[in-house]
Amino acid sequence: MSKILINGSHPQYLVNFRGPLIRDLIARGHELHVSSPDLDGEWRDAVLELGATPHSVPLRRTRISILGDLNYHGFIYQLIRKVGADFVLNYTIKPNIWGSLAASRAGARSASMVTGLGFAFIAGDGLARAATQKIAQRLYRMATDANSHVVFQNPDDLADFIAAGSLRKPDKAVIVNGSGLDLDHYDVAPLPPAPVFLSLARLLRSKGLEEYAEAAAQVRTTIPAARFLLAGMLDTGPDAVSREQLDRWIASGIEYLGHLNDVRPAIAQASVFVLPSWREGTPRTVLEAMGMGRPIITTDAPGCRETTVDGVNGLLVPVRDAGALADAMIRLARDSSLRAAWGTESRRMAEEKYSVDKVNQSLIEGLGL
Template identity: 55%
Template sequence: MSSRTVLVNASYAPSLTIFRGPLIRAMVAAGHRVHASAPGLTGETARAVAALGAEPHDVPLSRAGLNPVDDLAYLRAVRALIRRTGADLVLGYTIKPCIFGSLAARSCGVESASLVTGLGFAFIPGKGAVRRLVGLASRQLWRRATAANRVVIFQNPDDRDDFIAAGALADAGKARLVNGSGVDMAHYAPAPLPGDARFLMIARLLGNKGVREYAEAACRLIAAGSRARFALGGFFDEGPDGIDPAELAAWRAAGLDYMGPLDDVRPALAACSVYVLPSYREGTPRTVLEAMATGRAVITTDAPGCRETVRSGDTGLLVPVHDVAATAAAMKALSEDGAARARMGRAGRDLCEEKYAVEKVNAAMLGHLRLA
């Protein structure tokens, strides 16, 4: 295997270490030169990326903006970076790095791949002319980008099938599958369960993450006299689906504990006994894997990406999407059954080790990218 120069493009700088750190280390360990780009990739985050063995690059990118002038500036910046670094493989994850990074690679005659970590807002059904236009434009851009890719890697079969059905990937033979981003089983070690029922959700404060369903279910249980504790961690998102601060204030007034953004989720996971993610769809939800690795029962939705992570009745419970009542009922059931919480937590850890250990996922990634 010959050494290659790989450029990994991200839309959120900390994700390069939080989500892709083990993959970057694996690429470097395999003898490849790795560069990484993201907006705001400076200071401590840049030093952390360098510590992985990759060279960091700060690029201009508006993650949630819809201004084509800004997107064109990003495409030009990535194209210049490809030429400056001599990259011969470009890997993007999240929508804009995938789309515009792939188009930049094609203009430079360089191989590219996209890692689809979730279909996101544009693929989730909804009302409104703006949403329909954003969805249509997104699918058309994806089709152009994936035409430039050698492979398109998905984290669950529903995303793959829906992406192809939407016309975003013309050549289905390019599709590959991996089991999420993987989780470091040593870093997320099992932690003793609290004796009482404590529920936790960690996510960007977006409607499509199921934040409203979780918060409203928690508020219903609190109002009904539940002695369980309910916590929410995560940062506000400026995207079109972001939670309004006034909504959060109302939930807090009703008894929900808002923990704010979390740099390290492990203490919060150790303090909970059940993890909840009522998301509308995911690639593979990383926080669910982290919760499973630490030995927590999980409540999540019977939705693409989420349903693959939980064996209902064994490692946790599945509930319908958008269903506050079902979410509340599942939380109530586990709040009253400490033995089930412990049993499901142990089974979740075993499943995570079997299917989602980061070494196994990264080996598959390197194979699909022809870096192994």
């Protein structure tokens, strides 16, 4: 039996996305501790119900802060020592880096789960961004040097990590199919007869939300009855959509549903799910929509292309191409039988490839737990 500490960066995602993994590890006889900022109230109670011990930690999830990150590193080091953790499992960039370095300092084995490369690897303009990316990539190299395993959700992310020098020992890599999906929780819901599009993501430019809003305006001129829903939380990072920009989208006809603790009612309202992201690990929201039997429109980008077979369960479009996105949306808006057929195929693919039981078994075996 191991004492395992799982470090995340958001309490809701820790419970909703890692809950089945926590349960599976406990069922195998391990003692589980989990950490996240703001892990209190209902989320603390949810962790206790899973059978794990919750720890709220001082992590600034999006802000670049050397002192804040070093404080988090020191806190995790002390937490590892306090609970006697012998294995530390991290995910998202700051826990991956600082949690892995803390584990090495404390003499504990560790692994990083790379659930997407995001801002640290997506090309952009400006010297400040380039410098920040170089620092992040070098910090990742230090972290993966300390890890026993590094978990990826698609082969493109693994290849880019190696190319950037962020993983010097490729034999540490483990590839799994996303975070896994509880197919009982995300059951098939009837498709609405009208064309209703939904995009569900953190409100970041790199999720392709500007393209979604622009494509919606184009589709509306051809199919005035089409509806366009958007759900997700406002963010504070350098890639974040501003409140002013969101308000402009709402004024143009986008129906903003806010930040949702349960995404299933929103997906049930939609007849097509759209995620025009520039890059993902494996997009969780796409898997949730697939589980509920929705056809998918997403980009031919790392992580996204793994979820969708073009012309089978949806359509792939080029990254940052609002015109191509609008054409794909119009095609599905005009054909309800195609939406139904591709939605059925999405569910079949979710059952075959993304079942949480299969993914967790692969992950736990890959980590030697």
